[in-house]
Amino acid sequence: MTKPKVLISDKMDPNAARIFEERGCEVDVITGKTPEELKEIIGQYDGLAIRSSTKVTKEIIDAATNLKVIGRAGIGVDNVDIPYASSKGIVVMNTPFGNSITTAEHAIALMFALARQLPEANAQTQAGLWPKNGFMGVEVTGKTLGLIGAGNIGSIVADRAHGLRMKVVAYDPFLSPERAVEMGVEKVELDDLLARADFITLHTPLTDQTRNILSRENLAKTKKGVRIVNCARGGLVDEEALKDLLDSGHVAGAALDVFVTEPAKEHALFGTPNFVATPHLGASTNEAQVNVALQVAEQLSDYLVNGGVTNALNVPSLSAEEAPKLKPYMALAEKLGSLVGQLTTGSVPRVSIHTEGHANELNIKPMVAAVLAGFLREQSDTVNMVNAPFLAKERGIEVREVRTEKEGDYHTLLRVSVKTDAGERSVAGTLFSNAEPRLVELFGIKVEAELAGHMMYIVNEDAPGFIGRIGTLLGENGINIGTFNLGRREAGGEAVLLLSVDGEVPAHVLEKARTLPGVKRAMALAF
Structure with missing residues (x-):
């Protein structure tokens, strides 16, 4: 596994570089670079540790094609274009307590x-x-x-x-x-x-x-x-x-x-x-300079190696201890957001994230960010958890968080609802064995499915013979079915079918599926 690479571009305590190395990062200490010189080298780094001298402008960020996190050893971040960093999916941290x-x-x-x-x-x-x-x-x-x-x-x-x-x-x-x-x-x-x-x-x-x-x-x-x-x-x-x-x-x-x-x-x-x-001496003690340097190294390395987010200014904090617990929830959240994003057409003025049961005891902010990242992936190929809230706000999407104290049919449940021209639509999922994300409800219809790889989504009238017809169509076109998941509102009413298949579904197969008797909608999904 390739180690994350970090650049320290301003003078700081040498122990910071040692901490980066001890925690699994490669580190270069290159100070005093002009903006043009920094632009030439910044593209090779995953993390950037700065003090007040380095100005992280739009131009620097554009050149930082691999950058994932900026850490300021100190409080003030006037020298970082935080909105632009957010739009590019870069986490910005400071160390507010070191000085x-x-x-x-x-x-x-x-x-x-x-x-x-x-x-x-x-x-x-x-x-x-x-x-x-x-x-x-x-x-x-x-x-x-x-x-x-x-x-x-x-x-x-x-x-x-x-x-x-x-x-x-x-x-x-x-x-x-x-x-x-x-x-x-x-x-x-x-x-x-x-x-x-x-x-x-x-x-x-x-x-x-x-x-x-x-x-x-x-x-x-x-x-x-x-x-x-x-x-x-x-x-x-x-x-x-x-x-x-x-x-x-x-x-x-x-x-x-x-x-x-x-x-x-x-x-x-x-x-x-x-x-x-006095000449801006507020943080100028030996103790403070050591503290902020050590803290920024710890925070950046925790993020790059373990996924922990501490003292971030543009993304919810997530401790290294929380990250493993939240990882399956965030995977579920991202998949549910992606599903509803792929299935929803037209403008969406509101996205709501509901938690029930055990999910209520966890940090909901990272789950919200994961839902938005999945939901907006159809609109942007550069969206991630950092810039998703920024993009949602930019598009005028209201984001609501709702916690339900009661425990329902599942020990833990995450529901994503969107407001559309056709009304409120929602999907819900849970974790099997506290680790495996599963869809359990789709637009009011109970259905159990794993959201992974290439899938087909079909809405049809519940009638005899349909399963045989869709199976024949896929077989004739050499498409192998991995899993087959059905749900319906009532006998003879509206039904949904979620199929996982071994490869991308060709457009002509989707067109043919839409002509089958009783089919109201057929589309391909990807996770």
Whole structure:
């Protein structure tokens, strides 16, 4: 078996390469390449491990014909075109926890620097001025810290602030009341935070919703004398407005580790009294650099060798432990999606995935992705689990997930339903011996069949002699039948026939089958 091949294109801890090799990957460490040079070599790699220097653009992705996964050693993925990578079926991962403590500690350090004016005091002391009476700071004890963003890093900052005897209020639309209680913070709206906080720290990604979250208007709502720290992303704070409010004295101090444009060699804020700047040092500790390098190597190798998906930004996470358990379910899901995709004509505005019984206890997200990959395979020859949800959204398909707690006729059941012009149509399947996918229902008709290889699907009137006629037709044309699966709604009513055959069914045989008495539909299937 050929080993997956990985390229490390940015400088990172050398132990990352060792982990790739130990876990069954070939690895090349080639750093400092220009975009044109990277395009020349990227086509031979299955995985790409980067930091912030490599820009994974549309052009690079187009050249990466074998690429399956991109791993960013760190949190920010501004340098990766995630939507285009998704459309090409490439998993994009980051390592959001490897530098969380380091970034949180930097925010706390900058908060102290502002509270006691440490950079200015240091500069004047070393200049021989001894300005003992020139710097009157403030204590952090008893002050209110406002967190904008209460995720992983924000929660660490809150924990450290509690140790400093600060009161913590948090604005985060995704923060549940239960989680707020667990963190020991008061969940508030943004305007309330701005009015109450003595210190404000930002810990949120840069999105359309968070861009300029501290706009000129919002900065004007802050408490007079507030101190602001941003170690998250440039663009969260209106830098021009911040300069004006520092000059006016409304904002008592501000510390930025990140800027809209980096590297920030020149900036209007530089030299402003009570302003502290650091050159994007949030993740810059020895521990953090080792951690993110090791984590990205572990994540990429787990995906390429075992199928585990961790910290992915464009596909459901799937641990290496979950992957073996879900593998037969995902095979079933893909086959059911493929079946309904091949049998459905016209537009499909909605696809629903229902789970019953044991399937309810599992991670449904990978099954949903597998259903969509099978369903859309008739529309795209490059679809896979990664880009299937992206393609479904692009085509305006609503995707629903439904869990049914009760256990029906089967220990586990997966049902795929599609909304069509003719109404709702569904297929259902189960696993025999917890491993072998089987179709058990087709458009309301009970039928048991294995979905594999080349098959014929026939809808006919249930009447004597039909089986003999179809068998004769196939025999006369040298088509060998592997399995023969029948189902019907009622005696004399509509029936379905699923045949597995040893090879592709010629078009003229299908045409002849459609002329047989009682046949309503005949088509070839492939799995």
